[in-house]
Structures are given as C-alpha cells and as structure tokens.
Amino acid sequence: MSKVRTEDLLEQFQLELVAGEGGVHREIHTSDISRPGVEMTGYFKFYPKERLQLLGKTEMSYFNELTKEQRQERAQRLCTDVTPGIVITRGMDIPEELRDAAQEAGVPLMLSPFKTTRVISRLTNFLETKFAPFTAIHGVLVDIYGIGVLITGQSGVGKSETALELVKRGHRLVADDSVEIRQEDYDTLIGNSPPLIEHLLEIRGLGIINVMTLFGAGAVRSYKRITLVINLELWEKNKQYDRLGLEEETMKIMDVEVPQATIPVRPGRNLAVIIEVAAMNFRLKRMGVNAAEEFSERLTKVIDQDQQNS
Amino acid sequence: MIERSITVELETGLQARPAAQFVQQANRFTSDIFIEKDEKRVNAKSIMGLMSLAIGTGEDIKLIADGTDEEEALKELTDYVQE
Numbered sequence: 001m002s003k004v005r006t007e008d009l010l011e012q013f014q015l016e017l018v019a020g021e022g023g024v025h026r027e028i029h030t031s032d033i034s035r036p037g038v039e040m041t042g043y044f045k046f047y048p049k050e051r052l053q054l055l056g057k058t059e060m061s062y063f064n065e066l067t068k069e070q071r072q073e074r075a076q077r078l079c080t081d082v083t084p085g086i087v088i089t090r091g092m093d094i095p096e097e098l099r100d101a102a103q104e105a106g107v108p109l110m111l112s113p114f115k116t117t118r119v120i121s122r123l124t125n126f127l128e129t130k131f132a133p134f135t136a137i138h139g140v141l142v143d144i145y146g147i148g149v150l151i152t153g154q155s156g157v158g159k160s161e162t163a164l165e166l167v168k169r170g171h172r173l174v175a176d177d178s179v180e181i182r183q184e185d186y187d188t189l190i191g192n193s194p195p196l197i198e199h200l201l202e203i204r205g206l207g208i209i210n211v212m213t214l215f216g217a218g219a220v221r222s223y224k225r226i227t228l229v230i231n232l233e234l235w236e237k238n239k240q241y242d243r244l245g246l247e248e249e250t251m252k253i254m255d256v257e258v259p260q261a262t263i264p265v266r267p268g269r270n271l272a273v274i275i276e277v278a279a280m281n282f283r284l285k286r287m288g289v290n291a292a293e294e295f296s297e298r299l300t301k302v303i304d305q306d307q308q309n310s
Numbered sequence: 311m312i313e314r315s316i317t318v319e320l321e322t323g324l325q326a327r328p329a330a331q332f333v334q335q336a337n338r339f340t341s342d343i344f345i346e347k348d349e350k351r352v353n354a355k356s357i358m359g360l361m362s363l364a365i366g367t368g369e370d371i372k373l374i375a376d377g378t379d380e381e382e383a384l385k386e387l388t389d390y391v392q393e
Contacts, residue, residue: 138353155337155355177358194362202358 004028004130006085006108009052012126013119015087015110019099022106026084028052031127033120035059040066040074049080052123055088056116063095075101083107087123089116132182133254141174141191141224142166144279148191148224150179150258151275152251153232157265160201162232164211165272167201172221173211176201181226183254192223226253228282229260230275236264245281245292311376314384319392323366333357335390341377343387354387 007024010017017024034051037059055063063071075098078086085108088094094109102109112119139152140159144166151159160176167173175193182190193199199212199220212220229251241264242249251260261278265271281291320328336343336354343354347369352359354373365371371391375383 136350136352136359138356138359155353177356178352178362196364197358197362200358202356208358 015112018111019109020102020107023108028084031131044077050082052084053086060092071097079105079107089119132184134182137179139179140176141179143172143224147279148226149279150226150229157232162271167219174224189226189256190223191226229258231262232265235266312380313374315372316388318367318369329360339379339383341375341380341383344374346372
C-alpha cells in the first residue's frame, strides 16, 4: 500500500499552506479525522494527536474567545510532533498563536475555502480509498453489460482468450492476469489493473497485445466494481455442475462474499457467450426475474395438481 | 506448502525475456507457484502478473509453492533467478 503524506492532500485539494512547511512529508496513518473542539477547552486526555485535525467555524469562534495565554497554550498542545496537519475551513482568518505554534512544531497548517462538512466528506473519501484493504488476484476482469465480471481459473484454462472474445463482442477489458482489488466500505470491491500492464492482454502464440490500440478506447476501462465471479475449470467427468441455477455459490474476497458460478471448459463450448449470458442472467436476477426459481415453482405446482386430481 | 525468501541475482532482473523463461519453467511443474514482492502476490505461471511486479536485480522476493513437486519447483526457480 502506498503511503499517504500531508503533501498529497495539498496537491489533491488545492489547500493553501499557511505555516509549518517543515512537516509536509509527515505520514498520515489513519482515515479518521478529528475535530478538536473539546481539546480547545483544555481537555487533552483523549486527544487523537495522530489524526488529521480539522477546525471549523465552531472551533474557531470558541478559540477566538479565549485569552491570549490560553490560546497560546492550547495551540501548542494541538501541534504535537506526530500530528500530520491541521485544516482550517471556510478560508477563515488564522489566529497568530496557532500560526506560530504550527510553525514551531512543524505541523502543516492548511486553509480551505470550502465549508466544513464538505471538506470532511471529501477528505474522508480520499483517505478511505487510500487506506482501503488491498489484495491481488490471479484472473481477468471484464466489464460485461455494465457488470464487473472477474474470470478466474487455472493458468492456461483460457481466461485471456475468453477476454479477447468478449472484447471483440464489444465489452471492456479492465485487467488481464493480475487484478488489484481494494475493498471500499464493507461490501464493495473495486478492481483495477497494475499500472504497468494496463490495457495489455497475453494470448498464447501471439504474445502481448494492446487492447486499446487494437480495439479503441471504448474497449477498455481503468477500474470496475466486481459483482460476479466466473470460475473456469477443466471439465471433470465425475464432478457435479449446477444444472438448475437455484443455488447461489459465493467466493469470499477479503470481507465480501461475491456470487460465483463455476463453468466447465470443454472444446466446443463458447465460453464468451456463456459468460455474457451469465452476466445478463445475473442482472435479471437482481431485477427480480429468476428463471430457475419461476420454473421450479411451476413444476411444483403441476406435480401438486396432478396428485390432487388422482 | 513451502516458501522461501530469496534475492534476485539475475543481472538484468526479470525483464520481459527472462520473465517469459521463468514462467515457462514454472509451468513445467504441477504445483501452484506464487511469487511475492512488497506483499503483492501473483501467480508465477502467468507472465503478465509476474511482469507487473517489475522485479529488478538485488530485490528480495518470496517464492511459494504448493503441490506434489513443490520442493523441486522451488529449487529450480531459485536457481534460475540466482544464476
């Protein structure tokens, strides 16, 4: 995982650095943001000093009502040697005491022209993404009719070839072979390609091809939420495959259970079409249309009727 | 399952051609083989995954093998990157 430093925030949010230039390389370790309102009253027992601090209108107006000595003392206690930075919102005037304390301790003091709630949500989103749990999975990620489908399976089973066929049919490649996945929130998985091999596909016998230059910008996308896993495996004669589609298998990636279908591979089976249909069928199910279940109910009803009649 | 931390001594690092050769060697074994760098783990039998790690000479990597021929696989692949 890449490190997040205060200077990244400056770049990302166009904050104005007012004081404490010495600390812009400080690392941010948590996505939590603290609003040190109670601390300003002098209660520092639980001050989360390692977090990014945010001062809004409430904190600032209170601070300005304190005596000069109090302001000096509180400002110094706010600016610790591990605090990654203090953000002041609404482009408010910065009290001299705070500026001096930040400068002395090397805590970057940053000014944002926007409202507090807006700044908090944007900062939180940015930090949450940066600190999201991360993993890499061997597979191919394709966007099929707007569904992010992760195709997994043993090396050489035909994942890349299937992806090529899918791209040829108008779908979009996200990543080949190695998919970087981060978990956002508790239920969302976002997959993207490692930057070095973005847009590339490896086909046995052809080598490495560039899908974007071959098929155009519409054939690729840089990231996609993963909602379905298709596991390709060589056809085993004695293994039971799903014949009805009533059961829903899942695969656990980090903390998220993703619906999964296992599709046996055998010469003569057009995998691209099968996966395309799997994606469409998955969409239908989510919209409330479940062909397998409807049929199963119909069958049950007919059997019941027959028994009553006899 | 066995794993081994090694330093890549291959002069050029795993550039495209050496990486392809590495993958070819890995594919001769039936064991599942993984390669890990900076906590990123990829399948050692897939060339794109391996190349996405951009492994240079002198870098520390971890080889992980799981299967009936894991010992042999690790030995051969270690030899390859340390020759």
